[in-house]
Amino acid sequence: MKRFESLAIEGWSPEYGSPVEMEREEIPAEQVDAGVELPEGEWRPLPSDEAEAVPGRVYFIDGVRRIEARVWMSAAGDPSLGICASYAAGMVRCGRKAEIVAAEVRRGFFGRAGVPDLVTRVGTFAASPVAEDDIQQLINGLQERMGQLEVKVAGGWGATRSRGRSARVGLGSDSNGANPPLHPGALMLMDGPLRGGQRIPGAIGYVKTHRVQYLTGAARAVVARLAARERTPLFLIQAKWTRYSWYLRLTEARGHPWAGIVRCEAWPETELEQVRKIADATAVVLPRFASEPHKDDRAPQNLYPIAGLERELHHRLGDRGVVFRALHQAARAYRATG
Amino acid sequence: MSESIPVGRVIGTDPATPLEFWVAVAEGTFLQLDDVVVVERSLPGRDDPIRIYGMVADLRVRHEGARFDSDVFLIEDGVLPAQVTEAAKVLATRFEPEVFVPPVPGQMVRKAVGKERDEALFFDGMERKVPVGLSRDDEVVYANVEFLDGTRGAHVNISGVSGVATKTSYAVFLLHSLFTSGQLGAGTHNTKALIFNVKGEDLLFLDKSNRNLDPEQAGRYAALDLPAEPFRSVELWAPPRPRDPSAAPRTGSRAHGVTSFFWTLADFCRDELLPFLFADAEDERQQYTIVVHNVTARLRRDATPLDDGGVRIAGTTCRTFGGLIEAIRERVEDAADQPDWAGRSIGGGTINAFVRRLYAARRDAEHLIRGDVPNPVKHRIGMQAQVTVVDIAKLSRRAQRFVVGVVLRKTFQDKEETGSREPLLFVVLDELNKYAPRDGRSPIKEILLDMAERGRSLGVILVGAQQTASEVERRVIANSSIRVAGRLDSAEAGRPEYAFLPTAQRQRATILKPGTMILSQPELPVPLVLEFPFPAWATRPDEAGDADGGEDGGVGGPDPFEGLE
Numbered sequence: 001m002k003r004f005e006s007l008a009i010e011g012w013s014p015e016y017g018s019p020v021e022m023e024r025e026e027i028p029a030e031q032v033d034a035g036v037e038l039p040e041g042e043w044r045p046l047p048s049d050e051a052e053a054v055p056g057r058v059y060f061i062d063g064v065r066r067i068e069a070r071v072w073m074s075a076a077g078d079p080s081l082g083i084c085a086s087y088a089a090g091m092v093r094c095g096r097k098a099e100i101v102a103a104e105v106r107r108g109f110f111g112r113a114g115v116p117d118l119v120t121r122v123g124t125f126a127a128s129p130v131a132e133d134d135i136q137q138l139i140n141g142l143q144e145r146m147g148q149l150e151v152k153v154a155g156g157w158g159a160t161r162s163r164g165r166s167a168r169v170g171l172g173s174d175s176n177g178a179n180p181p182l183h184p185g186a187l188m189l190m191d192g193p194l195r196g197g198q199r200i201p202g203a204i205g206y207v208k209t210h211r212v213q214y215l216t217g218a219a220r221a222v223v224a225r226l227a228a229r230e231r232t233p234l235f236l237i238q239a240k241w242t243r244y245s246w247y248l249r250l251t252e253a254r255g256h257p258w259a260g261i262v263r264c265e266a267w268p269e270t271e272l273e274q275v276r277k278i279a280d281a282t283a284v285v286l287p288r289f290a291s292e293p294h295k296d297d298r299a300p301q302n303l304y305p306i307a308g309l310e311r312e313l314h315h316r317l318g319d320r321g322v323v324f325r326a327l328h329q330a331a332r333a334y335r336a337t338g
Numbered sequence: 339m340s341e342s343i344p345v346g347r348v349i350g351t352d353p354a355t356p357l358e359f360w361v362a363v364a365e366g367t368f369l370q371l372d373d374v375v376v377v378e379r380s381l382p383g384r385d386d387p388i389r390i391y392g393m394v395a396d397l398r399v400r401h402e403g404a405r406f407d408s409d410v411f412l413i414e415d416g417v418l419p420a421q422v423t424e425a426a427k428v429l430a431t432r433f434e435p436e437v438f439v440p441p442v443p444g445q446m447v448r449k450a451v452g453k454e455r456d457e458a459l460f461f462d463g464m465e466r467k468v469p470v471g472l473s474r475d476d477e478v479v480y481a482n483v484e485f486l487d488g489t490r491g492a493h494v495n496i497s498g499v500s501g502v503a504t505k506t507s508y509a510v511f512l513l514h515s516l517f518t519s520g521q522l523g524a525g526t527h528n529t530k531a532l533i534f535n536v537k538g539e540d541l542l543f544l545d546k547s548n549r550n551l552d553p554e555q556a557g558r559y560a561a562l563d564l565p566a567e568p569f570r571s572v573e574l575w576a577p578p579r580p581r582d583p584s585a586a587p588r589t590g591s592r593a594h595g596v597t598s599f600f601w602t603l604a605d606f607c608r609d610e611l612l613p614f615l616f617a618d619a620e621d622e623r624q625q626y627t628i629v630v631h632n633v634t635a636r637l638r639r640d641a642t643p644l645d646d647g648g649v650r651i652a653g654t655t656c657r658t659f660g661g662l663i664e665a666i667r668e669r670v671e672d673a674a675d676q677p678d679w680a681g682r683s684i685g686g687g688t689i690n691a692f693v694r695r696l697y698a699a700r701r702d703a704e705h706l707i708r709g710d711v712p713n714p715v716k717h718r719i720g721m722q723a724q725v726t727v728v729d730i731a732k733l734s735r736r737a738q739r740f741v742v743g744v745v746l747r748k749t750f751q752d753k754e755e756t757g758s759r760e761p762l763l764f765v766v767l768d769e770l771n772k773y774a775p776r777d778g779r780s781p782i783k784e785i786l787l788d789m790a791e792r793g794r795s796l797g798v799i800l801v802g803a804q805q806t807a808s809e810v811e812r813r814v815i816a817n818s819s820i821r822v823a824g825r826l827d828s829a830e831a832g833r834p835e836y837a838f839l840p841t842a843q844r845q846r847a848t849i850l851k852p853g854t855m856i857l858s859q860p861e862l863p864v865p866l867v868l869e870f871p872f873p874a875w876a877t878r879p880d881e882a883g884d885a886d887g888g889e890d891g892g893v894g895g896p897d898p899f900e901g902l903e
């Protein structure tokens with residue numbers, strides 16, 4: 001019988017599962033090109049202490065969602081399921097100070113074609129039609145809208161003024177005009193993997209969990225050998241959409257070999273050399289934001305700014321009980337028009 | 339300028355009540371303790387909104403979005419987003435019109451200035467208001483004269499730790515304000531003040547200008563619309579030097595313009611002053627007090643006044659206090675005279691107790707009660723000037739009680755005889771706990787109680803002060819309309835005597851600096867924190883400037899106030 005040499009407690013709280021799933025989904029080897037930065041045979045941990053440029057500012061974009069109620073819509077005795085949901089997206093700018101520079105909240109009524117706007121005391125749940133009314137489709141629809149809102153929040157920065165600021169403490173609307181453009185040399189991180197449909201130019205995907213096994217053999221072993229602030233060489237993933245990716249370790253490994261490992265993604269439209277610099281920069285900058293286990297249930301991968309942003313966004317969704325009450329009232333008062 | 343500045347909104351995370359609510363302070367503005375604010379609320383069925391006035395009693399700032407204390411480091415390092423929020427606790431002072439409803443969360447709160455501030459602090463309704471200090475933002479704080487002059491209330495009580503609470507200084511400042519603000523009306527000129535100097539020599543230079551008064555402090559007098567000048571009409575009384583046959587005044591650094599005071603043996607007998615030598619002369623549990631009262635009555639009946647204040651008692655001529663008590667002793671101990679002098683069937687032990695106390699008083703009182711100085715009328719405290727200062731600092735406790743008791747009774751009786759409230763007499767007395775202690779009875783406590791209870795209608799206003807209000811007779815304090823606290827000892831501040839201070843102000847009273855007081859007056863539900871300016875009169879010999887408002891005209895050069903009315 002095999003004897004175990006050591007035991008380690010997973011840092012994440014059990015309700016979040018583990019950042020590393022044991023039943024891994026492998027993806028076909030031909031979809032991963034591990035030789036884009038270094039030939040596969042020469043893979044080794046890349047220290048990034050000498051990164052040429054450390055970005056002065058880091059932007060984090062994230063979204064949250066909450067299903068407020070399931071709604072049964074009846075037409076001629078034929079019931080159909082819908083959901084009312086609130087979702088929000090926001091952006092934190094970490095420079096000398098960490099500030100929430102944008103935050104937007106939306107409420108949507110997801111259901112089959114013909115779903116109406118639902119006007120309530122707390123706001124209008126805007127009609128958001130989806131193709132099918134099974135619950136997974138509805139949630140996908142919600143997820144998609146949230147993604148779009150994230151893009152809007154990120155894109156609004158630098159072009160039009162965001163509405164987030166005016167929601168801050170103040171007596172009137174603050175009219176400081178258009179937001180300044182992104183700081184040149186700044187990093188912009190999206191929480192979660194990059195998605196083809198919602199492309200934000202220059203955004204970097206930040207993945208905390210590892211369900212898909214992209215690397216095998218010697219290349220995979222390099223991940224376990226990473227020290228804090230080291231990254232793997234870049235590899236190219238050519239699945240539904242093509243992107244560069246790399247692993248990095250945020251903090252010294254505590255316990256198991258994949259502790260504190262995250263994966264980043266970047267769009268391939270930038271030149272390889274540029275992506276390499278960005279990857280170096282992430283390995284230098286991100287460990288600074290890594291959380292401590294006593295403060296976050298998903299330490300260290302759940303970064304402080306993202307956790308703070310999520311808390312704030314959840315808060316802005318409003319009190320669940322109040323929203324639920326408003327929905328009840330609105331549904332009772334609802335009369336089909338036209 | 340009734341257009342006031344918006345500073346924040348009523349918050350909804352803490353409940354708002356009619357008497358107390360919290361206000362979130364908007365970015366780019368600030369509120370400090372004691373700021374006066376106003377918030378409006380519309381009510382159904384009323385056209386005009388209700389104005390709720392209040393005063394900032396507490397402030398708090400915190401990081402919103404932080405959950406752990408150590409998050410502050412993350413926030414400062416630019417890692418965790420958070421927001422600084424500031425909120426002010428407001429105690430309501432007034433509702434106009436009087437509908438007692440809480441403000442609604444979200445309502446805009448404005449800083450009350452000008453007319454609105456006056457309304458918030460009830461200054462608008464005060465027909466005659468005397469400036470009593472400056473608020474933290476250098477606005478004038480007033481007190482209603484009607485609660486000082488006896489119209490609706492009277493008496494001031496000041497508490498605070500010795501040395502830092504500046505109780506006496508504040509009492510004198512109040513007098514200055516009353517005398518010079520013109521708010522006492524036509525009677526101001528005849529209004530008088532009697533001040534007992536119980537410690538040091540602080541009050542012996544009231545008529546000298548203060549050379550340490552800098553232009554900034556002088557400017558604060560201007561802000562209060564008061565002249566920065568010493569008292570113009572002051573007379574100073576000091577006890578005679580012990581064992582000095584000519585009864586020259588016992589003074590320290592103040593050499594000129596001081597007259598010595600004492601009572602003649604004739605006064606002593608006629609005015610029944612004997613009980614004032616005994617602290618417990620009203621205590622029925624003490625057997626010997628019956629002897630005190632019998633002897634007092636006998637002295638009044640049997641003593642024949644001689645010239646220069648001596649007396650003759652049944653053939654014995656007394657010129658000194660020692661001689662008088664010797665004569666008394668002989669008569670209470672003599673078997674024949676005893677029933678007449680001491681009383682019937684008084685035991686020998688009781689007589690001895692009386693004689694023992696009488697002799698104990700001799701040392702303390704013999705220079706104050708005498709018949710050996712020519713022209714004794716000159717040494718009677720006459721209160722001709724506006725301010726009379728009686729120095730008792732160098733006297734023993736027994737002698738202090740005697741002087742205070744006798745002087746107060748005399749002035750109170752004189753006022754009683756005139757039967758009118760005007761002109762007013764203000765009596766400033768520190769260490770009330772000595773003269774009107776919570777426990778026990780004494781002649782002087784009876785007078786102070788009388789003054790506290792009837793003084794209002796007789797125009798005798800007691801400005802009392804003490805370190806610890808908890809040790810002073812409750813009724814004396816309860817009758818004071820205006821209560822003032824300087825720096826308080828923290829154990830003392832927790833006692834029920836200070837319940838007139840809201841919790842935050844009680845805490846604050848323990849850290850008040852000299853020159854800062856908290857003043858409570860009947861019309862305002864919230865006491866006001868105020869600062870009063872540095873004295874314009876000298877409080878030490880080295881502060882005494884050239885200006886000399888006194889009547890001796892002995893020291894110094896030309897009077898800068900010459901020609902002033």
